[in-house]
Amino acid sequence: MSKMTKLVLGAIFVELIAVAMIVPSIRWDAISVNLSAATGARRLDTVRLIVTFIAPLVLALSGVLTARRLKSPAPSLSSPHRGYAEAGILVAAFFLMAYQGWFAGHLGESQIAHASREFMLRAGTIFAGMVMAVQGNFTAKVPFPSGPRAPDPATWTRVKSRSGWIMSLAGLMIAVSAVALPLQLLLEVFVILAASTSGFVVVQNLRLRASPSV
Amino acid sequence: MSAVFKALADPSRRRVLQLLRERPMTAGELAGHFPFAKPTMSAHFAVLREADLVHATKVGGSIVYSLKLSVVEDALLGFAESLGVGVERNSHQAKGETS
Numbered sequence: 001m002s003k004m005t006k007l008v009l010g011a012i013f014v015e016l017i018a019v020a021m022i023v024p025s026i027r028w029d030a031i032s033v034n035l036s037a038a039t040g041a042r043r044l045d046t047v048r049l050i051v052t053f054i055a056p057l058v059l060a061l062s063g064v065l066t067a068r069r070l071k072s073p074a075p076s077l078s079s080p081h082r083g084y085a086e087a088g089i090l091v092a093a094f095f096l097m098a099y100q101g102w103f104a105g106h107l108g109e110s111q112i113a114h115a116s117r118e119f120m121l122r123a124g125t126i127f128a129g130m131v132m133a134v135q136g137n138f139t140a141k142v143p144f145p146s147g148p149r150a151p152d153p154a155t156w157t158r159v160k161s162r163s164g165w166i167m168s169l170a171g172l173m174i175a176v177s178a179v180a181l182p183l184q185l186l187l188e189v190f191v192i193l194a195a196s197t198s199g200f201v202v203v204q205n206l207r208l209r210a211s212p213s214v
Numbered sequence: 215m216s217a218v219f220k221a222l223a224d225p226s227r228r229r230v231l232q233l234l235r236e237r238p239m240t241a242g243e244l245a246g247h248f249p250f251a252k253p254t255m256s257a258h259f260a261v262l263r264e265a266d267l268v269h270a271t272k273v274g275g276s277i278v279y280s281l282k283l284s285v286v287e288d289a290l291l292g293f294a295e296s297l298g299v300g301v302e303r304n305s306h307q308a309k310g311e312t313s
Contacts, residue, residue, distance in 0.1 A: 154237035
């Protein structure tokens with residue numbers, strides 16, 4: 001991982017931690033009122049708190065896994081593969097920062113209301129879907145790794161093509177759902193699609209490890 | 215993008231891509247599937263490389279080709295294949311060559 005990528009990721013991680021620590025403590029009075037209420041406000045603030053706290057953890061985990069993969073001498077990743085992985089983690093980090101900021105910014109409020117906020121949430125989700133679709137589009141363009149423990153090229157081609165299709169279709173579905181679904185369903189659909197796609201990609205990558213070329 | 219359309223417009227080049235779906239192959243292995251002369255195959259490979267649809271690696275004395283298709287390019291390949299783009303033109307050319 002290049003120094004610049006590490007620097008940017010580190011700065012974003014510090015920002016995510018700061019938001020997760022500071023914003024809930026500043027607004028705790030309003031949050032506790034919402035959490036003790038038996039209305040939709042309770043559910044809204046629960047979701048906002050989860051997103052606010054989970055964002056730095058997701059970035060830390062993704063960053064560590066990406067750094068480990070890029071550092072590994074065997075198999076040696078091609079230069080486009082490194083660029084693809086670094087660009088992917090940077091886009092994810094910026095997205096996490098925006099999403100966490102949006103959710104933390106509304107902590108303690110009793111409703112989503114406001115048309116401009118709804119627009120922002122929908123626009124952000126469309127952006128996330130499109131990023132996933134574009135990332136999926138280029139997944140199979142990455143040349144296969146070389147050296148010891150490199151995966152079998154034939155399996156690599158099949159796995160990356162399949163993963164790319166799944167990511168692109170899921171990304172497009174997320175973007176379409178951001179336009180078509182009611183706001184209450186949006187987060188659930190986004191989480192289900194993103195989590196199932198990530199799970200599929202992880203399983204596919206495990207298959208690659210299980211089929212070394214030598 | 216026009217290089218991609220040009221590459222996918224020819225059925226022989228599409229066949230090369232379909233063969234590479236199974237596994238990476240050397241230029242010789244790929245050429246064995248076609249009744250063309252070496253220079254013709256080299257020209258097809260050059261068009262595919264120019265369009266960035268295949269990845270060429272030199273291994274020993276031979277060049278190994280592997281697939282390098284994005285999802286959009288893969289969809290375009292399927293689309294061109296199902297419509298039979300260029301098939302008629304190629305059969306006319308083959309008839310011209312034999313007569």
